[in-house]
Amino acid sequence: MPARHPRLKALxxxxxxxxxxxxxxxxIAVIAGxxxxxxxxxxxxxxxxxxxxxxxxxxxxxxxxxELEVEDVDEDALVRALEPLREVVAIHLTRPLGKVFGKRVxxxxxxxxxxxxxxxxVSEADRHNLRGERISVDTIPLxxxxxxxxxxxxxxxxxxxxxxxxxxxxxxxxxxxxAEELRAVGIPIIALNMVGSITDHVDLVVSDPVQAxxxxxxxxxxxxxxxxxxxxxxxx
Amino acid sequence: MPARHPRLKALxxxxxxxxxxxxxxxxIAVIAGxxxxxxxxxxxxxxxxxxxxxxxxxxxxxxxxxELEVEDVDEDALVRALEPLREVVAIHLTRPLGKVFGKRVxxxxxxxxxxxxxxxxVSEADRHNLRGERISVDTIPLxxxxxxxxxxxxxxxxxxxxxxxxxxxxxxxxxxxxAEELRAVGIPIIALNMVGSITDHVDLVVSDPVQAxxxxxxxxxxxxxxxxxxxxxxxx
Numbered sequence: 001m002p003a004r005h006p007r008l009k010a011l012x013x014x015x016x017x018x019x020x021x022x023x024x025x026x027x028i029a030v031i032a033g034x035x036x037x038x039x040x041x042x043x044x045x046x047x048x049x050x051x052x053x054x055x056x057x058x059x060x061x062x063x064x065x066x067e068l069e070v071e072d073v074d075e076d077a078l079v080r081a082l083e084p085l086r087e088v089v090a091i092h093l094t095r096p097l098g099k100v101f102g103k104r105v106x107x108x109x110x111x112x113x114x115x116x117x118x119x120x121x122v123s124e125a126d127r128h129n130l131r132g133e134r135i136s137v138d139t140i141p142l143x144x145x146x147x148x149x150x151x152x153x154x155x156x157x158x159x160x161x162x163x164x165x166x167x168x169x170x171x172x173x174x175x176x177x178x179a180e181e182l183r184a185v186g187i188p189i190i191a192l193n194m195v196g197s198i199t200d201h202v203d204l205v206v207s208d209p210v211q212a213x214x215x216x217x218x219x220x221x222x223x224x225x226x227x228x229x230x231x232x233x234x235x236x
Numbered sequence: 237m238p239a240r241h242p243r244l245k246a247l248x249x250x251x252x253x254x255x256x257x258x259x260x261x262x263x264i265a266v267i268a269g270x271x272x273x274x275x276x277x278x279x280x281x282x283x284x285x286x287x288x289x290x291x292x293x294x295x296x297x298x299x300x301x302x303e304l305e306v307e308d309v310d311e312d313a314l315v316r317a318l319e320p321l322r323e324v325v326a327i328h329l330t331r332p333l334g335k336v337f338g339k340r341v342x343x344x345x346x347x348x349x350x351x352x353x354x355x356x357x358v359s360e361a362d363r364h365n366l367r368g369e370r371i372s373v374d375t376i377p378l379x380x381x382x383x384x385x386x387x388x389x390x391x392x393x394x395x396x397x398x399x400x401x402x403x404x405x406x407x408x409x410x411x412x413x414x415a416e417e418l419r420a421v422g423i424p425i426i427a428l429n430m431v432g433s434i435t436d437h438v439d440l441v442v443s444d445p446v447q448a449x450x451x452x453x454x455x456x457x458x459x460x461x462x463x464x465x466x467x468x469x470x471x472x
Contacts (some may be wrong), residue, residue: 029269029271042281067393102389126346126379136375139373140371140372141359152432
């Protein structure tokens with residue numbers, strides 16, 4: 001197994017706003033610059049939608065809704081810094097997505113098995129979220145080496161992704177290479193017991209999909225005592 | 237029902253990079269500014285993790301991994317524009333998250349019911365993804381008016397969220413107000429048939445959770461012929 005980063009910590013809490021801005025080429029740089037001048041550190045600047053749709057009124061000024069998360073500055077100061085900007089048309093107070101949706105367990109693979117892993121993971125997340133945790137279970141059913149290996153690699157680009165479950169009956173080749181790349185950035189992987197080389201390139205192999213989902217949530221929950229590093233290489 | 241925006245269109249395809257950058261206050265503004273100079277339009281700038289963890293080596297220079305998506309510029313030009321920056325330590329070529337994970341159906345509510353809605357939605361998404369669609373099913377089990385209404389509001393801040401399913405046995409009050417706010421930004425809602433006012437504040441009410449998940453995916457799939465606007469206010 002290649003060397004890898006130690007388990008990565010979540011980012012500290014941020015303040016969040018949703019901005020309606022004019023869709024100009026330089027708008028994001030202006031907003032990010034103003035946040036920095038106010039002493040803040042931009043953590044997320046994400047375009048969530050066009051508003052209104054260009055279909056609705058072609059003559060309307062192009063606008064987008066932007067989700068903004070910032071550290072090291074309080075909400076009032078952030079609003080005061082952004083309000084005067086010509087590019088900012090409206091400001092909505094929101095909550096950082098990490099506080100609402102929390103850590104994400106990602107499940108990728110064949111539909112029938114993804115659904116069973118999700119059943120276990122959602123049931124287990126329910127129990128932890130009742131005790132103050134925030135764990136989401138995010139899934140996509142996909143088929144084929146190309147689609148699945150792309151998804152495995154892209155988990156490294158998902159905010160708040162903390163663990164991947166590979167749910168299928170045969171995976172290897174490029175998927176195994178993508179799995180090692182993902183683990184190298186600090187995101188562990190649980191795989192169902194299956195055909196192919198993938199089971200040699202994950203942290204834990206579990207035969208029962210419901211249990212795989214349950215263990216995945218236990219591994220990321222601060223309210224559980226399950227330590228994946230002690231299980232590394234095992235099969236259940 | 238209040239007036240609302242027409243159904244919003246997805247943003248056009250972007251090019252994507254993952255950057256390892258030094259975690260300085262002004263780094264994001266510098267990067268966004270350079271993208272603009274290169275003719276690009278920043279769509280996402282999202283901090284996905286600290287790397288390496290400050291726990292690993294307290295003396296190491298603070299760094300973060302950043303997911304960047306940009307429109308109106310090609311990949312080569314984007315890399316050339318960012319490579320010379322002092323703040324940018326490494327550049328990885330990636331794929332835009334919309335191409336990998338696609339549209340998101342969000343499921344929020346009680347664990348047992350969220351799991352059954354997910355079962356229907358994942359099975360249906362599997363069928364559409366096989367035909368070239370990309371639909372994810374993202375879930376969080378939550379309890380209580382405050383936690384659920386916060387999650388409903390926060391769906392408006394989630395990139396690529398296209399529809400919400402509320403899966404529970406009793407919802408109303410602040411959750412119903414949050415539901416109307418979410419629909420006002422163009423995100424439709426399907427609810428299970430349940431106790432409380434929520435069923436008067438959603439687009440469609442479905443009694444069977446598996447069918448609710450199936451219909452949710454059909455409503456967002458370009459490969460389906462199901463039109464939610466024709467079902468508005470109905471109950472099944």
